[in-house]
Amino acid sequence: MMRRCAAAGITILVLGGPLPATAEQLGQIGGITGAVKKANDLRDLQVTDAEEQQLGAAVSEKIRTRYGVVQDAAVHRYIALVGTALAQASTRPALPWNFVVLDTDGVNAFAAPGGYVHITRGALALLETEAELAGVLGHEIIHVTEKHTIKSIQKSKAVQMGASETLSGSSALLERAVTATYDSIVEKGFGREEENESDEKGIALANKIGYAPDGLSAFLTRLKERNKDSTEKRGLFASHPEMDSRLANIKKEIAAKKMASTAMLGDRYKRFISYTPRPMTEIATVTPGSAGLTGDTAKAEPKKEEPKKKSGGFGLSRMLPTGGGGEKQQAQVTGSGSARGVDPEKDSRGGTNPAPVPVKLAAADIEAFKKEGGLK
Numbered sequence: 037m038m039r040r041c042a043a044a045g046i047t048i049l050v051l052g053g054p055l056p057a058t059a060e061q062l063g064q065i066g067g068i069t070g071a072v073k074k075a076n077d078l079r080d081l082q083v084t085d086a087e088e089q090q091l092g093a094a095v096s097e098k099i100r101t102r103y104g105v106v107q108d109a110a111v112h113r114y115i116a117l118v119g120t121a122l123a124q125a126s127t128r129p130a131l132p133w134n135f136v137v138l139d140t141d142g143v144n145a146f147a148a149p150g151g152y153v154h155i156t157r158g159a160l161a162l163l164e165t166e167a168e169l170a171g172v173l174g175h176e177i178i179h180v181t182e183k184h185t186i187k188s189i190q191k192s193k194a195v196q197m198g199a200s201e202t203l204s205g206s207s208a209l210l211e212r213a214v215t216a217t218y219d220s221i222v223e224k225g226f227g228r229e230e231e232n233e234s235d236e237k238g239i240a241l242a243n244k245i246g247y248a249p250d251g252l253s254a255f256l257t258r259l260k261e262r263n264k265d266s267t268e269k270r271g272l273f274a275s276h277p278e279m280d281s282r283l284a285n286i287k288k289e290i291a292a293k294k295m296a297s298t299a300m301l302g303d304r305y306k307r308f309i310s311y312t313p314r315p316m317t318e319i320a321t322v323t324p325g326s327a328g329l330t331g332d333t334a335k336a337e338p339k340k341e342e343p344k345k346k347s348g349g350f351g352l353s354r355m356l357p358t359g360g361g362g363e364k365q366q367a368q369v370t371g372s373g374s375a376r377g378v379d380p381e382k383d384s385r386g387g388t389n390p391a392p393v394p395v396k397l398a399a400a401d402i403e404a405f406k407k408e409g410g411l412k
């Protein structure tokens with residue numbers, strides 16, 4: 037925790053201990069009693085658009101370092117074309133949108149603030165059509181446009197700030213915000229409300245530019261089957277009421293809003309993406325929560341505590357039972373030394389190259405891409 041004492045111009049870091057309760061106590065630290073009139077009240081994190089970019093870039097780097105990046109320009113260009121076509125139809129078309137393909141077999145997608153959308157090679161392997169890809173990217177884009185992560189970390193005590201402090205003006209605060217954001221996106225996931233909003237607005241976005249709106253549910257259904265088939269123990273997930281209610285909600289939404297676009301584009305998808313999905317039982321893992329590691333289990337740091345789980349298997353990254361018996365079975369398969377709480381989709385080993393693969397798209401490229409696919 038940190039408090040900034042404006043009167044003394046001194047920032048006092050209190051590590052691992054309770055926050056001093058009064059200004060008087062605060063003043064006693066370092067023997068500066070008297071110089072400190074009163075401590076400023078802590079307030080929730082304030083984030084400008086520029087700071088959102090700064091935060092997103094740093095978090096994206098952390099995610100890229102953790103999972104590695106597929107060094108394939110053609111794959112990145114294709115994902116960026118679909119993603120940008122969607123993003124341009126969103127409520128924040130002017131963000132500098134980035135679409136990153138992560139080099140891991142785990143099936144996942146992560147949206148960082150400011151327009152940084154990540155999807156894993158494993159997720160691309162499981163998808164079968166461009167409409168399904170649009171469903172997943174649309175869902176992630178809504179997490180960004182609705183600022184779900186920003187709102188989530190603003191509730192965090194760890195990133196509260198002093199009245200005169202700014203995110204861009206304090207490297208210590210930025211570092212805490214990056215850590216909190218990464219944990220929120222990769223380790224904890226979102227709650228039911230945010231996931232439902234992303235589902236509903238994400239499929240509407242895909243439908244708006246011409247994609248069949250049921251792409252997301254086709255993918256989620258396949259993910260559910262993947263889980264069911266991998267181990268008996270994971271059968272717990274197969275009847276997971278939250279997944280079923282999520283699918284039912286999507287179906288209801290499509291009917292209620294009369295979403296009727298039809299483009300599936302399975303052939304075009306297969307022209308660009310030819311990965312083979314790896315069963316969950318064959319996914320090599322690293323120690324849960326070992327952020328920043330690129331897949332070397334030997335270097336994985338011991339985890340101090342289990343990340344707090346949200347509504348158990350609801351987000352794209354949280355659609356597996358995280359506390360159930362399936363973990364033990366995974367541990368045997370992967371041989372991971374510390375497999376407690378392992379979620380193969382999230383804790384999958386990643387590649388070693390975090391370098392982004394830049395994609396340059398002209399407006400004409402996106403128009404031609406949409407035209408070729410019969411999109412709007």
Ligand SMILES: [Zn+2]
Pocket residue numbers: 175176179226230231234351352353
């Ligand atoms: Zn989500």
